[in-house]
Amino acid sequence: MYIVYMGAIPEGHFSNKLEEQHINMLREVVDGRFPRNALVRSYKRSFNGFAAYLTYQEQQKLASESILILWPQTTRSWDFMGFREDVPRNPTIESDIVIGVLDSGIWPESESFNDHGFGPVPKKWKGVCNGGQNFTCNKKLIGARFYASGSPDADSARDTIGHGTHTASTAAGNPIKDASFYGIAQGTARGGVPSARIAAYKVCFSEIGCRDSDILAAFDDAIADGVDIITISLGSRFAVEMKNDSISIGSLHAVEKGILTVHSAGNSGFIPGTVTSIAPWLLTVGASTTDRGIIDKVALGNGKTIVGKAINSFKMNGTEFPLVYGKDVTSNCSEKEAKLCFEGCLNRSLVTGKIILCDSEDGISEAIEAGALGIITKPGLAPDVSFIVPMPASALSTEGMELVQSYINSTNASKANISSSESIQNKDAPLVASFSSKGPNPIIPDILKPDITAPGVEILAAYSPVAPVTNFASDKRSVKYKILSGTSMACPHVAGAAAYVKSVHPDWSPSAIKSALMTTAWRMDPTKHKDAEFSYGAGHINPVNATNPGLVYETSKEDYTKMLCDIGYANEIVQKLFKDDKISCIEATKKDLNYPSMTIQVTEGAPLLVKFTRTVTNVGLANSTYTAEITKTSDCNITVEPNTLSFKEANEKQSFVVTVKGDLGMKSMISASLVWSDGVHFVRSPIVVY
Known part of the structure; x- marks a missing residue:
C-alpha cells in the first residue's frame, strides 16, 4: 500500500x-x-x-x-505537578474543549468516561459516534471512529489493547475515587481536564499495529470534526523525514487550523539521538518519574530483607517458601543457561511450589511454565520501572541478587518470601526515565527535542477489562485500572495541561500554548542527567504556571516555510504543503525559527560564534519591563541584545538576539538558559550548542 x-x-x-x-x-x-x-x-x-x-x-x-x-508504517502524577483538583478552573469553558485521542480506541463503559453532570455536546462539534456495534457515546465521550480492516478488533472503536483507554483517561478522565491496581497506588484517578470532552480515533489494532494510512485518516477527520487538542502516543521505531511521516503531515494541517498536537518522544532512550517526534510544530514529550515509587520486598530465611522493584499484587500464603537457583534445578542445560532460566532449562519436579532465582527477566516465562510459586530476578533495560507478572515477583539490584545467591550457597534449606507491593516517597523526582527517547534531533539537528517532560513512570489510569494485563498467556486477570509506564503515559499529561491552558486562553494559538508550557516548566538538574536538555527539553511541566507565562514565542506559518526550505525541501513541495503558490524559499536557518528553545549543531574544532534571533509577545500586563539573565554551565560568553524589553501594551512584540561565543573545548555541549523576568514572571528558554 x-x-x-x-x-x-x-x-x-x-x-x-x-x-x-x-x-x-x-x-x-x-x-x-x-x-x-x-x-x-x-x-x-x-x-x-x-x-x-x-x-x-x-x-x-x-x-x-x-x-x-x-510507505506505510506497518493518580498521583497530577498532584506531583502542582496541578491539584482544586486549581482555579472554568468548568463551563473547559467543557467546550474537545481532546482527540488517536490510539487503540476506548472502553466507553469505563467510569472515567461517564457523562454524569455534563451538559449538551458543544455546538461546534461536527463529529460522529461511529464506534461500531454495541458502542455508545455520551456527553463526555462525544465522538468515536475506527479505520482499519483485516484485524479481529477492526470492526469497532472499542479498545481491546488497553493503551487508548489509559491515555484518554489520563488526559481528560473523570475523577474516580479509590481507583487502584489490586490495591496498589490507590487514590483518585483523574485526567488533567475532567470537564473536557473526548473523541476517540482508533488507529492501532491488535494484529496489524498502527498504519500510516489510518493515522492520516484520523487526522483528516479529527481536524474537520472540531477537536481542540490532539494527543497521539505512538510513532515509528526510528525518526522519519517529515515529508514521509503521517504524524508530522497530519499535525502540520492541524496546527494550520489552530489545533496543537502533543506527541510522545519514544521509548528507546538508552542511547542518544533516538527521539522519533521531530517536527517543530509537534509538542514532543519525554517521560519522567513522580514522587511516588512502587516497591516490594524479598525476605530471606536468614533474616535479611531486600527492597526490589515490581508491581506485585499477590500475597503469599505463609511466611517462608523453598528458594532455589536456576542452575540447581536443571537437568539438561549448562550452568550459564540455567542461571538465566532459558526456555526448556528448568526441571518442573524441582521447581513446582518454590520461589526461583533467575539471573534474567527473560526467564519469567520458563519459571511460570515450570510451576514456580514466585520469581526473583534482575530488572530489564529500564531499572527505574516496575514490571507486572502473573505471580509473586521482585527485581533486585546487582547487590541484591548477590545477597540472595550468597544466602542460597550458605545453606541446604534456603527459604524466602516476596511481599506484595507498596508505595513509597521518591525524593529524587522528577528524573527522566531511562527509557525516554533522547536527542539530539536526528532529522533537524537545530531543533531541540524532546520539548518537555511529564510523568510517565508507573501511571495509574483506566484500562480495558478485555485487554490482557500482561503478555503471559497464563494471566487471565481483568482490571478496570492499570499501572503503565512509557512516554505514551507522559504525552496525555501534557495534552491535558495544554487543554487546561486553552480553557483559560481560548484564543491562544498552538504555538502560544506550547511556548507557555515550555517556558514555565520546572528546571531540571543537568548534573543528574548526562544528556541534559537532550533528555528533558525545557524541563518538567508546570500546568498552573503555564496559564500566566508573561511572554510567549509565537511561531508563524512563515517560520515553518523558511525552515522547510532551509532543510532542503523543494519550493514546489512547500507550496503544496500549505497550498500557497506565493511561498518562495528564501534564505533562512533553522536556528532562527521563532522557537521557545535555542539549539545549534556546530563543526567540531571550529571557532564558536552563533546568533539566535527571537521575538516574544507580551501576554501579561501593559507597561511591563523584562530583564534578561543567563545561566550556564560552561565558560562560554553569552550575551543578549537588547537585555531589557519594555512593553507598553498587551500583545506587543519585541525582538532580541542571543550571541554565543567561546569554545566547546573538551565538552560535547554547552548547556545554558535565558530567563526574561519582570519580577513576577520567569520566561526560561534552553540554549544548547553541541
Whole structure:
C-alpha cells in the first residue's frame, strides 16, 4: 500500500470532487484493475490525498515532484505537578474543549468516561459516534471512529489493547475515587481536564499495529470534526523525514487550523539521538518519574530483607517458601543457561511450589511454565520501572541478587518470601526515565527535542477489562485500572495541561500554548542527567504556571516555510504543503525559527560564534519591563541584545538576539538558559550548542 499525499485542499474543492480526482488519477496508472478497487482511503476533509494498493511500477507512474509518496508504517502524577483538583478552573469553558485521542480506541463503559453532570455536546462539534456495534457515546465521550480492516478488533472503536483507554483517561478522565491496581497506588484517578470532552480515533489494532494510512485518516477527520487538542502516543521505531511521516503531515494541517498536537518522544532512550517526534510544530514529550515509587520486598530465611522493584499484587500464603537457583534445578542445560532460566532449562519436579532465582527477566516465562510459586530476578533495560507478572515477583539490584545467591550457597534449606507491593516517597523526582527517547534531533539537528517532560513512570489510569494485563498467556486477570509506564503515559499529561491552558486562553494559538508550557516548566538538574536538555527539553511541566507565562514565542506559518526550505525541501513541495503558490524559499536557518528553545549543531574544532534571533509577545500586563539573565554551565560568553524589553501594551512584540561565543573545548555541549523576568514572571528558554 502507498500513501499519496497532495497537500492542503484547494479552495472551492468539495469532498466528492476530490475522491473523483483520486479515482481518475488511479485510472491513469493501474493495470488490469478497477481503480476504485485499488483505492483504500480518500483524504478529503482537512487535506488532500489517498491511500491505494499499487505495484512499484504503478507507483513510479504516479510519482511527481508535487506528490509525496509514503510507505506505510506497518493518580498521583497530577498532584506531583502542582496541578491539584482544586486549581482555579472554568468548568463551563473547559467543557467546550474537545481532546482527540488517536490510539487503540476506548472502553466507553469505563467510569472515567461517564457523562454524569455534563451538559449538551458543544455546538461546534461536527463529529460522529461511529464506534461500531454495541458502542455508545455520551456527553463526555462525544465522538468515536475506527479505520482499519483485516484485524479481529477492526470492526469497532472499542479498545481491546488497553493503551487508548489509559491515555484518554489520563488526559481528560473523570475523577474516580479509590481507583487502584489490586490495591496498589490507590487514590483518585483523574485526567488533567475532567470537564473536557473526548473523541476517540482508533488507529492501532491488535494484529496489524498502527498504519500510516489510518493515522492520516484520523487526522483528516479529527481536524474537520472540531477537536481542540490532539494527543497521539505512538510513532515509528526510528525518526522519519517529515515529508514521509503521517504524524508530522497530519499535525502540520492541524496546527494550520489552530489545533496543537502533543506527541510522545519514544521509548528507546538508552542511547542518544533516538527521539522519533521531530517536527517543530509537534509538542514532543519525554517521560519522567513522580514522587511516588512502587516497591516490594524479598525476605530471606536468614533474616535479611531486600527492597526490589515490581508491581506485585499477590500475597503469599505463609511466611517462608523453598528458594532455589536456576542452575540447581536443571537437568539438561549448562550452568550459564540455567542461571538465566532459558526456555526448556528448568526441571518442573524441582521447581513446582518454590520461589526461583533467575539471573534474567527473560526467564519469567520458563519459571511460570515450570510451576514456580514466585520469581526473583534482575530488572530489564529500564531499572527505574516496575514490571507486572502473573505471580509473586521482585527485581533486585546487582547487590541484591548477590545477597540472595550468597544466602542460597550458605545453606541446604534456603527459604524466602516476596511481599506484595507498596508505595513509597521518591525524593529524587522528577528524573527522566531511562527509557525516554533522547536527542539530539536526528532529522533537524537545530531543533531541540524532546520539548518537555511529564510523568510517565508507573501511571495509574483506566484500562480495558478485555485487554490482557500482561503478555503471559497464563494471566487471565481483568482490571478496570492499570499501572503503565512509557512516554505514551507522559504525552496525555501534557495534552491535558495544554487543554487546561486553552480553557483559560481560548484564543491562544498552538504555538502560544506550547511556548507557555515550555517556558514555565520546572528546571531540571543537568548534573543528574548526562544528556541534559537532550533528555528533558525545557524541563518538567508546570500546568498552573503555564496559564500566566508573561511572554510567549509565537511561531508563524512563515517560520515553518523558511525552515522547510532551509532543510532542503523543494519550493514546489512547500507550496503544496500549505497550498500557497506565493511561498518562495528564501534564505533562512533553522536556528532562527521563532522557537521557545535555542539549539545549534556546530563543526567540531571550529571557532564558536552563533546568533539566535527571537521575538516574544507580551501576554501579561501593559507597561511591563523584562530583564534578561543567563545561566550556564560552561565558560562560554553569552550575551543578549537588547537585555531589557519594555512593553507598553498587551500583545506587543519585541525582538532580541542571543550571541554565543567561546569554545566547546573538551565538552560535547554547552548547556545554558535565558530567563526574561519582570519580577513576577520567569520566561526560561534552553540554549544548547553541541
